[in-house]
Amino acid sequence: MVIIAGKDKGKRGKVRQSLPDESRVVVEGVNMVKRHMRPRGTARQAGIIEREAPIHVSDVMLLCSKCNRPTRVGIRFVGDGSKVRVCRRCGEMID
Numbered sequence: 001m002v003i004i005a006g007k008d009k010g011k012r013g014k015v016r017q018s019l020p021d022e023s024r025v026v027v028e029g030v031n032m033v034k035r036h037m038r039p040r041g042t043a044r045q046a047g048i049i050e051r052e053a054p055i056h057v058s059d060v061m062l063l064c065s066k067c068n069r070p071t072r073v074g075i076r077f078v079g080d081g082s083k084v085r086v087c088r089r090c091g092e093m094i095d
């Protein structure tokens with residue numbers, strides 16, 4: 001994924017988690033926020049930790065591994081009638 005809006009514009013990363021209900025995704029290393037953790041028991045580490053916050057899907061674009069450019073996803077039907085996702089730029093399959 002490549003980030004096309006916001007403070008992390010231009011950054012690239014893998015999708016770590018997708019939240020379809022909120023139309024948001026968590027992208028590795030993007031939109032880092034600091035969280036203050038309170039010590040709770042002995043298992044949790046206290047202090048400030050950084051973690052990714054979800055960003056809206058309209059702020060990211062899929063990065064095609066074939067043409068190495070941000071792209072929209074197209075749908076193509078293959079021989080047996082199943083759908084595959086393809087890059088709208090170069091037409092290659094996206095997995």
Ligand SMILES: [Zn+2]
Pocket residue numbers: 064065066067068069071087088089090091092
């Ligand atoms: Zn492509």
